[in-house]
Amino acid sequence: MSKFLPKSVRDLIEEFAKLPGIGPKSAQRLAIYLLRSPGSRLEPLGRAVLNLKENVVFCETCWNISEENPCPICSDPGRDKSVICVVEDVLDVVALEKTGDFDGVYHVLHGALSPIDRIGPDQLKLIDLFRRIEKGGLDEVILATNPSLEGEATSLYIQKHLKDSKVKITRIARGLPVGGDLEYADEVTLSRALAGRLEF
Amino acid sequence: MSKFLPKSVRDLIEEFAKLPGIGPKSAQRLAIYLLRSPGSRLEPLGRAVLNLKENVVFCETCWNISEENPCPICSDPGRDKSVICVVEDVLDVVALEKTGDFDGVYHVLHGALSPIDRIGPDQLKLIDLFRRIEKGGLDEVILATNPSLEGEATSLYIQKHLKDSKVKITRIARGLPVGGDLEYADEVTLSRALAGRLEF
Numbered sequence: 568m569s570k571f572l573p574k575s576v577r578d579l580i581e582e583f584a585k586l587p588g589i590g591p592k593s594a595q596r597l598a599i600y601l602l603r604s605p606g607s608r609l610e611p612l613g614r615a616v617l618n619l620k621e622n623v624v625f626c627e628t629c630w631n632i633s634e635e636n637p638c639p640i641c642s643d644p645g646r647d648k649s650v651i652c653v654v655e656d657v658l659d660v661v662a663l664e665k666t667g668d669f670d671g672v673y674h675v676l677h678g679a680l681s682p683i684d685r686i687g688p689d690q691l692k693l694i695d696l697f698r699r700i701e702k703g704g705l706d707e708v709i710l711a712t713n714p715s716l717e718g719e720a721t722s723l724y725i726q727k728h729l730k731d732s733k734v735k736i737t738r739i740a741r742g743l744p745v746g747g748d749l750e751y752a753d754e755v756t757l758s759r760a761l762a763g764r765l766e767f
Numbered sequence: 768m769s770k771f772l773p774k775s776v777r778d779l780i781e782e783f784a785k786l787p788g789i790g791p792k793s794a795q796r797l798a799i800y801l802l803r804s805p806g807s808r809l810e811p812l813g814r815a816v817l818n819l820k821e822n823v824v825f826c827e828t829c830w831n832i833s834e835e836n837p838c839p840i841c842s843d844p845g846r847d848k849s850v851i852c853v854v855e856d857v858l859d860v861v862a863l864e865k866t867g868d869f870d871g872v873y874h875v876l877h878g879a880l881s882p883i884d885r886i887g888p889d890q891l892k893l894i895d896l897f898r899r900i901e902k903g904g905l906d907e908v909i910l911a912t913n914p915s916l917e918g919e920a921t922s923l924y925i926q927k928h929l930k931d932s933k934v935k936i937t938r939i940a941r942g943l944p945v946g947g948d949l950e951y952a953d954e955v956t957l958s959r960a961l962a963g964r965l966e967f
Contacts, residue, residue, distance in 0.1 A: 572832065578818070588799055658796075
């Protein structure tokens, strides 16, 4: 790499280039951009990186990230605890909350089944989900995994596992383009997908 | 923004989104990616940002960034001090050094003339360049600014300013990029490639 740059600059380029979606050229540009900025610009970014995990905990009910355990959604008396929406990712919760159309609670799996990446049921928050469902008191489990191969496989796995359960299992409608990514869907599409969910 | 995320996560998303070429969605993805990584991944990135300007100085001869003043290129007895290559940016030095084809020295302008961005001659390292040239002992000044409107204007400005000087002034060739495709080249590039044709 750019042995012609000072070490501290090379270090930052290397660290940036490790991030997903940032290639070596973008990493160079970012580092040089920051080098030109006043030092007061570096401080908040550096601190924000170092403090990222400060005060961040997992909600041990829904496994969303939060500042409290249980999280504000799980502890909100206004939310319908009898409807659980199962998502892959914390950003999916953000996307669904933005629609304002869902007043149940969530369960974040933290991924999807993917044998190729060695992600099996034990790597996801599936046992916790099944335990929550076994406890009873549920009217509906909405499966809102991504409309991708892995997401579909994960939904299918959950549905099969729960086929003897009395709880209603639904899947958000395929208003989402297949192969797409839930968090990138616009709010209207997401609302439609929620409203058009079908029973398994 | 994502008021459903913990503050420390929102802070980092905000800081990432301020960087050039990183939109709010990419900023979210980066922050969540780092949140999932072990804490030991955050430390080097955070430190690299905070330490970026540590030990970085400008070479007061060529205005490249370096750990020493003068920089290793300017202080290298093997480099030909009679040939100065003028570039806009420190990354241009990196790009040219990678070719291994240039054994002269550099002069980094730190930008290009751009009235719309209020960048005039005084905002660039032009006076230093002219002083270097006035000192004498030079055989050639190679203008290697970007082939953009601003880069061309900057080269023209330098060339006009030095028209009474005895030093040879050259401009790096413009033409078809190697590995490129003639039919996809824009008209200006093709015109330049034609005008700059060389005899076999």
